[in-house]
Amino acid sequence: MTCLPEITPGAKKLGLVIDLDTCVGCQGCATSCKEWNASGHSAPLPDYKPYSAGAEGVWFNRVHSYEAGEGADGRTVHFPRSCLHCETPACVTVCPTGASYKRGEDGIVLVDHDICIGCGLCAWACPYGAREMDEDQGVMKKCTLCVDRIYNETIPEAQRQPACVLACPTKARHFGDLGDPESKVSRLVAERGGQPLMPELGYGPVNSYLPPRRRADTQPVEDAPTPMDIKNPVLRWMDRVLSR
Amino acid sequence: MNPAPSIVFFTTASGAGYGLLFWLGLLRPVGLVPQVPAFALLCLALALLLITAGLASSLLHLGNPQRAWRAFSQWRSSWLSREGVAAVATYIPALLFGTALLTGRPGLATIAGLVAALGAVVTVWCTGMIYASLKPIPQWHHPLVAPGYLLLAAYTGMALLAAVSAIGGVVAGPASFIVTLGLAGLVLKIAYWRLVDGGMGRSSAESATSLGFIGRVRPLDPPHTETNYLLREMGFRIARKHAAKLRNLTLLLGFGGPVLLALLATQLGFGGLLLPLAALLALGGMLLERWLMFAEARHTVTLYYRGT
Numbered sequence: 310m311t312c313l314p315e316i317t318p319g320a321k322k323l324g325l326v327i328d329l330d331t332c333v334g335c336q337g338c339a340t341s342c343k344e345w346n347a348s349g350h351s352a353p354l355p356d357y358k359p360y361s362a363g364a365e366g367v368w369f370n371r372v373h374s375y376e377a378g379e380g381a382d383g384r385t386v387h388f389p390r391s392c393l394h395c396e397t398p399a400c401v402t403v404c405p406t407g408a409s410y411k412r413g414e415d416g417i418v419l420v421d422h423d424i425c426i427g428c429g430l431c432a433w434a435c436p437y438g439a440r441e442m443d444e445d446q447g448v449m450k451k452c453t454l455c456v457d458r459i460y461n462e463t464i465p466e467a468q469r470q471p472a473c474v475l476a477c478p479t480k481a482r483h484f485g486d487l488g489d490p491e492s493k494v495s496r497l498v499a500e501r502g503g504q505p506l507m508p509e510l511g512y513g514p515v516n517s518y519l520p521p522r523r524r525a526d527t528q529p530v531e532d533a534p535t536p537m538d539i540k541n542p543v544l545r546w547m548d549r550v551l552s553r
Numbered sequence: 554m555n556p557a558p559s560i561v562f563f564t565t566a567s568g569a570g571y572g573l574l575f576w577l578g579l580l581r582p583v584g585l586v587p588q589v590p591a592f593a594l595l596c597l598a599l600a601l602l603l604i605t606a607g608l609a610s611s612l613l614h615l616g617n618p619q620r621a622w623r624a625f626s627q628w629r630s631s632w633l634s635r636e637g638v639a640a641v642a643t644y645i646p647a648l649l650f651g652t653a654l655l656t657g658r659p660g661l662a663t664i665a666g667l668v669a670a671l672g673a674v675v676t677v678w679c680t681g682m683i684y685a686s687l688k689p690i691p692q693w694h695h696p697l698v699a700p701g702y703l704l705l706a707a708y709t710g711m712a713l714l715a716a717v718s719a720i721g722g723v724v725a726g727p728a729s730f731i732v733t734l735g736l737a738g739l740v741l742k743i744a745y746w747r748l749v750d751g752g753m754g755r756s757s758a759e760s761a762t763s764l765g766f767i768g769r770v771r772p773l774d775p776p777h778t779e780t781n782y783l784l785r786e787m788g789f790r791i792a793r794k795h796a797a798k799l800r801n802l803t804l805l806l807g808f809g810g811p812v813l814l815a816l817l818a819t820q821l822g823f824g825g826l827l828l829p830l831a832a833l834l835a836l837g838g839m840l841l842e843r844w845l846m847f848a849e850a851r852h853t854v855t856l857y858y859r860g861t
Contacts, residue, residue, distance in 0.1 A: 378768030427616020438854030447616020
């Protein structure tokens with residue numbers, strides 16, 4: 310069913326909060342995502358020509374790097390891009406078959422690969438490039454928010470999180486319920502001023518990006534050398550004589 | 554956007570077919586086209602051939618064409634589904650129209666023809682809305698896109714009707730329709746290109762990354778060294794190199810040529826030769842127009858890769 314579930318205040322909205330201040334662009338989230346999703350709900354996640362020139366494949370998470378700003382105020386920002394599990398995702402409503410759907414119980418946007426006809430319209434409708442076609446199977450694939458991990462009772466509770474979140478070495482990725490204002494992720498968004506992507510399009514992205522922190526205005530200044538900085542006693546004596 | 558040949562052919566052929574069906578159903582009762590059943594049957598057969606060939610071609614675009622029947626289910630939210638439903642539903646009055654013509658029931662033929670004409674309008678409107686409803690593509694998410702699909706379908710359909718009717722000896726009426734619709738199409742395309750040129754709408758690399766508060770945002774390292782589905786499907790960029798020339802060619806061949814030929818046919822005669830040529834030019838121009846419609850369209854995902 311490609312009509313969207315009714316938006317109710319306080320309903321569960323699972324999503325990610327990504328800290329652009331601490332992301333180091335290591336690609337760990339992207340590779341662990343690929344590893345986990347190559348089996349399970351979205352399996353297989355194909356690679357075309359994997360062992361020759363022109364190797365490419367389907368990935369749910371792509372880490373870009375950008376320069377923002379100029380000169381001393383400019384900085385390099387690593388930017389992981391994946392499905393934002395929007396509140397009003399056009400990728401769902403454009404689907405002619407009902408393969409694309411948004412779950413009412415937690416807001417996760419998924420594709421039923423047994424129904425998808427591979428028309429590609431949902432990928433056109435997504436402004437964020439979150440959907441990639443599995444050209445071997447002829448069906449669309451996308452981030453599932455690791456729906457096959459987060460509710461999986463056969464793995465230890467601490468690991469019931471998306472693979473990308475668990476893999477991040479700098480804890481730049483956080484998973485939780487953004488519909489609950491008291492949740493850890495919601496508080497993080499409120500404290501750090503989390504931002505939606507392309508809010509002007511009105512898709513209501515659930516994932517939020519924490520902006521890089523502003524650098525301190527005062528630059529560290531090198532102190533003037535003291536006589537004790539000179540370790541050699543002969544030179545220290547010379548310094549004292551010459552300083553008279 | 555990648556101009557997949559199957560979709561370029563589909564919207565051109567089906568558009569012309571539905572246009573022909575529309576004019577046939579509408580103009581036959583008011584006596585503006587030859588009244589012999591053979592004329593209507595020939596036009597109807599041509600219309601259904603083009604429509605069917607187009608729809609068959611659109612199936613080639615699917616990853617799983619054997620599941621295409623599922624696309625009729627989500628008409629409540631999806632313009633693509635609505636298009637499918639309308640396209641199939643239009644076959645019913647169209648085939649009834651043909652049966653009435655064959656069995657000599659003029660009353661039924663008129664009613665079925667008018668219903669088929671309505672079905673044709675609805676189907677082409679749905680096709681236009683598939684594109685016009687996509688917010689990530691500013692060149693498509695534009696108020697002139699869906700009316701443009703209707704007008705160009707009407708124009709190419711009329712060009713075909715005029716060609717068949719001119720072979721049967723009726724020239725003046727259909728030719729004047731070609732001139733009117735061709736000039737309207739010309740104005741619409743020029744206006745559309747002026748309005749959509751220059752920019753990605755309200756989105757930018759700054760809004761796409763939320764980093765605008767730092768300053769201008771530009772890509773430094775791409776996420777992958779080879780291409781991918783997103784770049785092949787939505788980052789197509791051959792057209793911009795030749796866009797200006799191709800646009801002029803579209804206007805000249807697709808609109809200017811047929812209008813000139815229609816005018817010549819009314820003044821000099823030779824309608825049976827000039828109007829079929831006009832129809833071929835109009836269809837060729839439409840293929841070019843549709844190709845540009847895709848190739849020139851920019852998707853917001855390219856902001857992540859190219860920054861502009």
